[in-house]
Amino acid sequence: MATVTDKAVGASLVGFSLLLFTYYSIWVIVLPFVDADHVLHQYFLPREYTVILPGVAALVVLLCIGAFVGAVMLKNRKPKKVD
Amino acid sequence: MNDIADIRHASSIGLTSYLCAKLSWLSKDGLIPVPVVHREISNIMTKLLEWVFGVSVLGAAWAFVTFDILKMSIPRPYREVAWPMPLYLLVSFGCYSLATVGYRVATFNDCDDAAKELQAQIIEAREDLRKKGLKF
Numbered sequence A: 001m002a003t004v005t006d007k008a009v010g011a012s013l014v015g016f017s018l019l020l021f022t023y024y025s026i027w028v029i030v031l032p033f034v035d036a037d038h039v040l041h042q043y044f045l046p047r048e049y050t051v052i053l054p055g056v057a058a059l060v061v062l063l064c065i066g067a068f069v070g071a072v073m074l075k076n077r078k079p080k081k082v083d
Numbered sequence B: 001m002n003d004i005a006d007i008r009h010a011s012s013i014g015l016t017s018y019l020c021a022k023l024s025w026l027s028k029d030g031l032i033p034v035p036v037v038h039r040e041i042s043n044i045m046t047k048l049l050e051w052v053f054g055v056s057v058l059g060a061a062w063a064f065v066t067f068d069i070l071k072m073s074i075p076r077p078y079r080e081v082a083w084p085m086p087l088y089l090l091v092s093f094g095c096y097s098l099a100t101v102g103y104r105v106a107t108f109n110d111c112d113d114a115a116k117e118l119q120a121q122i123i124e125a126r127e128d129l130r131k132k133g134l135k136f
Helices: A004-033 A039-043 A049-075 B003-013 B015-027 B047-066 B076-082 B085-106 B112-131
Strands: none
Touching (some): A004 A049, A004 B076, A004 B085, A049 B085, B047 B076
């Protein structure tokens, strides 16, 4: 079986993604049908952030991937041949 | 023409291909254009084309609802739900991927004994080869 750290990391990933999915689903799908003066609205950000936050997150992810690829490429540069 | 054998043959290769085979004598002199023989995956409708078609149909439906193109006067809450839909599907797909990766990491079948045995065998093999003269 997987090590304790593996299990912990895996379980935290699953938990985080479930949490994120539930929060985002309620935000996008349930809230428009709930009255504007209901107490539920104070737990959620204004509706524009349903687009802004994933957009920013996607940009950050792309930046990280690009930085990683760049770092690996820099590290694996072969020295130029001296003529 | 043996009718029963023909019918059996037709049912096995599909009606369109059977008709095309039978009608091909007409096209030899260019009289009738024979339709494209229907195979499992048609030569014209590739998988890519299928996906593009499906995505564009869904995209058109989303655009019609979001931008109110046909003035269908859909109630406001439903339009509020519809316009972030592509992003919502993307986020939910990301969450599903993350959950799958996490689950597979947590249930990965490590074989500790086999790993130790393998390491011991590697060391043994290295020693053996070194004795026989192979430089490491």
